[in-house]
Amino acid sequence: MTARSVNTQNDIPTLDSLVDALRALPGVGPKSAQRMAFHLMQYNRGGAERLGHALLQATATIQHCEHCHTFTEETICATCRSPLRDPAQLCVVETPADQLMIEQSGTYSGLYFVLMGRLSPLDGIGPKEIGLDKLIQRATNGDVEEVILATNFTHEGDATAHYIGQILRARGLRVSRIARGVPAGGELEYTDAGTIAHALLDRREV
């Protein structure tokens, strides 16, 4: 068993390089990499070739938006360039996927700042890695009146929101955090006590 999980050398240099290179993918160890390489070479060479080109094209063209830090092919992303967005609101999210979810909710028309991560000192992700300087600069540009913190409600997301919130409040900005509560369609009987506690604390007059 041990021998197999360690030795995945096939003595075919290009195949061994491919197995090695596949390990750049998150969560892919030596055995999955070997399985993926075999699968591609045996059943999906067209897909392998397309993936190869897509990777080279993406590394060559994708950069970070100078304003909001999200991925874009241009200097400034389409959202930041749009004259329809309200520059008085700045929503801080962890990833482009989170930004996409907020866009899909159809309730927000302000601008974004994408941290491209969250504070996680154990993984070496500190204020610099999430672009805090850029965020401060952006939030204090004179246009922004309110910063909405929409990081995840995980420990790290909460800590990130708390940290950013403190710094921006100290600079006189209005800072809010999206509400925790019972999800749409949720039944109280099946909702955890922590969520109900937050739903009560964050209650609003109707």
Place this chain on the structure above:
Amino acid sequence: MTARSVNTQNDIPTLDSLVDALRALPGVGPKSAQRMAFHLMQYNRGGAERLGHALLQATATIQHCEHCHTFTEETICATCRSPLRDPAQLCVVETPADQLMIEQSGTYSGLYFVLMGRLSPLDGIGPKEIGLDKLIQRATNGDVEEVILATNFTHEGDATAHYIGQILRARGLRVSRIARGVPAGGELEYTDAGTIAHALLDRREV
């Protein structure tokens, strides 16, 4: 939830192409593909570029050995070309990884035939896909005296061995199957009854 798992369009063409292309990898759905693409673009562009080149190089150079059907960069693989291998024995395995394991056992010096799969009618993998014609041609070339079936002891591997065994025996070849039994280091108390039954049936005089 549903919206998120369906919509992974980022409106950045090269990023969306990369997410699509990553789905060629086995077991990678739209959400893992998105996560992989973000990870590569954010934390490992060097790895992404290396993977791109490795994929293109591999699809361009890796082919099947004309004799044993395994992956190789040449027409005939190194094992088949070796004058040290005994051409009287032909070991049939499912994958190059299985061949590697047998090589590592250090007990076999014959040649191989790699099926590159197993019979699996439901997945559309029949005798043609595992190169049965080529195997018959190879096994009846006059050199081969014994064919050792070393497919896996799964339902499909067993069925494949049974099928190939019948066909080759009908052509007058000696056909054997590797032994099922208690693994090295295994204790009977913790071995399943089916394995013990086979260990008893396949017992050998000492």
